[in-house]
Amino acid sequence: MSPTIPTPANFELHKQLAADTIEVDRWDCCRVLLMNDAAYPWLILVPQRPGVCELHKLSAEDLALTTAEIVRASEAMERLFQPVKMNVAALGNMVPQLHIHVIARFEDDPAWPQPVWGVGPAVPYGAGELAARVEALRGAFSH
Amino acid sequence: MSPTIPTPANFELHKQLAADTIEVDRWDCCRVLLMNDAAYPWLILVPQRPGVCELHKLSAEDLALTTAEIVRASEAMERLFQPVKMNVAALGNMVPQLHIHVIARFEDDPAWPQPVWGVGPAVPYGAGELAARVEALRGAFSH
Numbered sequence: 001m002s003p004t005i006p007t008p009a010n011f012e013l014h015k016q017l018a019a020d021t022i023e024v025d026r027w028d029c030c031r032v033l034l035m036n037d038a039a040y041p042w043l044i045l046v047p048q049r050p051g052v053c054e055l056h057k058l059s060a061e062d063l064a065l066t067t068a069e070i071v072r073a074s075e076a077m078e079r080l081f082q083p084v085k086m087n088v089a090a091l092g093n094m095v096p097q098l099h100i101h102v103i104a105r106f107e108d109d110p111a112w113p114q115p116v117w118g119v120g121p122a123v124p125y126g127a128g129e130l131a132a133r134v135e136a137l138r139g140a141f142s143h
Numbered sequence: 144m145s146p147t148i149p150t151p152a153n154f155e156l157h158k159q160l161a162a163d164t165i166e167v168d169r170w171d172c173c174r175v176l177l178m179n180d181a182a183y184p185w186l187i188l189v190p191q192r193p194g195v196c197e198l199h200k201l202s203a204e205d206l207a208l209t210t211a212e213i214v215r216a217s218e219a220m221e222r223l224f225q226p227v228k229m230n231v232a233a234l235g236n237m238v239p240q241l242h243i244h245v246i247a248r249f250e251d252d253p254a255w256p257q258p259v260w261g262v263g264p265a266v267p268y269g270a271g272e273l274a275a276r277v278e279a280l281r282g283a284f285s286h
Contacts, residue, residue, distance in 0.1 A: 054229055056217040067210050074199040085239075086197055089232035093248060093256035096228075105236060113236035115260050 007031075007048040014097040017046060020122070022130065024137050029065035030100075032073065032141075034134060037122035040111075041081045041104040043073050043137075052098045055090050066100070073102045076140035081106075087115065150174075150191040157240040160189060163265070165273065167280050172208035173243075175216065175284075177277060180265035183254075184224045184247040186216050186280075195241045198233050209243070216245045219283035224249075230258065 013031065021033035021044055029049070035042035047066050052058055058066060074086045083104035090100045103116055111119040125133065156174065164176035164187055172192070178185035190209050195201055201209060217229045226247035233243045246259055254262040268276065 054217065055231055056214040056221075056229070063210060063214070064207070067206060071199040071206070074197065078199075085234075085236050086199070087232070087234045087236070088198055089230070089234065089258075091228075091230045091232065091258055093228050093230070093258075115232075115234055115236075115258055117258050 008050055010050050011048045012050070013046060014095050014099075016095045017044065017097065017099060022134060024134055025141055027065075027069050027072070029062050030069045032069075034130075034137065035101075035122070036124050036130070038125045038129065039120075039123045040109055040116055041077055041083070041133075042116070043077065043102040045069055045073060045100045045102060047098055049098075053092060053096045054098060055100075058098070070100060070102060072141065076137065076143065077102065077104045079143065080136055080140045089115075091117070151193055153193050154191045155193070156189060157238050157242075159238045160187065160240065160242060165277060167277055168284055170208075170212050170215070172205050173212045175212075177273075177280065178244075178265070179267050179273070181268045181272065182263075182266045183252055183259055184220055184226070184276075185259070186220065186245040188212055188216060188243045188245060190241055192241075196235060196239045197241060198243075201241075213243060213245060215284065219280065219286065220245065220247045222286065223279055223283045232258075234260070 021035055024034050025032040029047050030045040031048055033044040035044055047058060047062060049062060070088055081104045083106055085105040087103040087105055092098060105112060164178055167177050168175040172190050173188035174191055176187040178187055190201060190205060192205060213231055224247045226249055228248040230246040230248055235241060248255060
């Protein structure tokens with residue numbers, strides 16, 4: 001679970017991402033964050049590469065790592081939550097630091113079948129609920 | 144420009160994607176479609192693999208091809224349109240066939256800074272405008 005490639009010392013998580021999420025894990029390329037919104041199982045992967053704002057600006061090696069980590073996150077979410085669809089997106093119109101949303105979607109979630117962005121304010125997890133979800137995700141990642 | 148890996152004979156483009164787009168090119172993995180919405184430079188890449196609905200269900204080889212093709216599409220759009228941001232997303236809540244949106248975004252586009260989905264009806268290209276855009280994209284791809 002611990003990264004084999006050290007995080008560059010000058011990598012700093014964008015303050016908006018830090019405010020909206022809880023850190024779940026650190027992988028070879030990406031930091032794995034849980035969006036603090038109980039309405040959707042919603043991870044955010046942030047390649048720990050200072051100054052990178054677009055997927056196509058990652059080095060070929062980092063892009064391959066990031067892609068593998070998107071697959072790892074998607075497979076873990078699928079095992080854990082049995083969603084009807086995974087949504088994967090790198091948008092970044094408001095937070096320029098490259099980050100990839102990996103969201104498990106259900107036909108009874110508040111936004112279905114629309115995308116999740118801009119659909120009401122986030123519903124923060126309760127403390128116990130949050131600890132349980134982080135624990136469950138870590139367990140699914142280590143499968 | 145012509146695919147080196149033949150498209151499986153049983154691949155059929157989803158009828159909604161066929162209705163909403165114009166084919167621009169066929170690459171090793173993906174069919175390259177232009178969304179018929181003049182409000183945004185908007186490509187859709189569709190891996191020509193029958194029955195695949197999720198990025199993480201592609202074979203490792205096809206996922207690497209698709210990722211490289213997302214980069215190729217993004218770089219061409221960036222050269223051609225100089226957007227402030229590229230948006231890349233695989234959602235598929237309404238059209239299950241795996242397809243990846245690659246959209247050039249601008250601070251004066253109708254949805255900025257929100258995502259483009261669900262913001263008003265598509266604005267179809269005029270005939271001359273459409274031909275010029277397809278031509279420009281093909282030129283940028285062959286760079």
